Amino acid sequence: xxxxxxxxxxxxxxxxxxxxxxxxxxxxxxxxxxxxxxxxxxxxxxxxxxxxxxxxxxxxxxxxxxxxxxxxxxxxxxxxxxxxxxxxxxxxxxxxxxxxxxxxxxxxxxxxxxxxxxxxxxxxxxxxxxxxxxxxxxxxxxxxxxxxxxxxxxxxxxxxxxxxxxxxxxxxxxxxxxxxxxxxxxxxxxxxxxx
Numbered sequence: 001x002x003x004x005x006x007x008x009x010x011x012x013x014x015x016x017x018x019x020x021x022x023x024x025x026x027x028x029x030x031x032x033x034x035x036x037x038x039x040x041x042x043x044x045x046x047x048x049x050x051x052x053x054x055x056x057x058x059x060x061x062x063x064x065x066x067x068x069x070x071x072x073x074x075x076x077x078x079x080x081x082x083x084x085x086x087x088x089x090x091x092x093x094x095x096x097x098x099x100x101x102x103x104x105x106x107x108x109x110x111x112x113x114x115x116x117x118x119x120x121x122x123x124x125x126x127x128x129x130x131x132x133x134x135x136x137x138x139x140x141x142x143x144x145x146x147x148x149x150x151x152x153x154x155x156x157x158x159x160x161x162x163x164x165x166x167x168x169x170x171x172x173x174x175x176x177x178x179x180x181x182x183x184x185x186x187x188x189x190x191x192x193x194x195x
Contacts, residue, residue: 034076
């Protein structure tokens with residue numbers, strides 16, 4: 001399957017999911033543009049099978065499938081926010097130009113991992129930005145096991161336990177379940193790597 005096919009199939013999945021969850025046509029269009037913007041820096045840089053490749057689309061799907069119908073700006077923010085790889089971050093001016101000020105402001109408000117005040121910053125976000133941040137980070141966490149670095153895993157687990165999971169608990173029950181499940185899986189992985 002070619003890069004165009006995988007990216008195109010994800011675009012079609014995002015559009016179908018948006019329609020199925022009740023997004024208006026103009027909202028589906030905005031979310032589709034956000035997906036394409038999130039993909040721009042990945043195309044030609046990542047192999048189509050790299051887990052980071054379809055990350056923008058998976059973030060949208062996490063929100064739709066786990067949270068349900070949300071404003072298009074929140075779904076769009078999840079698609080263009082990037083917490084893990086600086087090279088895939090879209091500049092705020094580009095987000096604003098392509099998707100509007102509301103989406104750009106949501107993305108700009110989301111703190112990045114590694115901040116000492118991460119939990120406090122996440123809690124004070126408006127709910128839409130918090131949901132976008134939690135979904136985007138969850139997709140990053142779901143693929144963390146592919147990086148074979150137990151020291152990195154431990155730091156990631158500690159930050160997730162201290163900040164992301166508690167904020168998920170306060171934000172949405174399904175996302176909280178997903179974070180708890182990830183922490184259990186990472187605890188098992190770390191216990192296995194210690195033997």
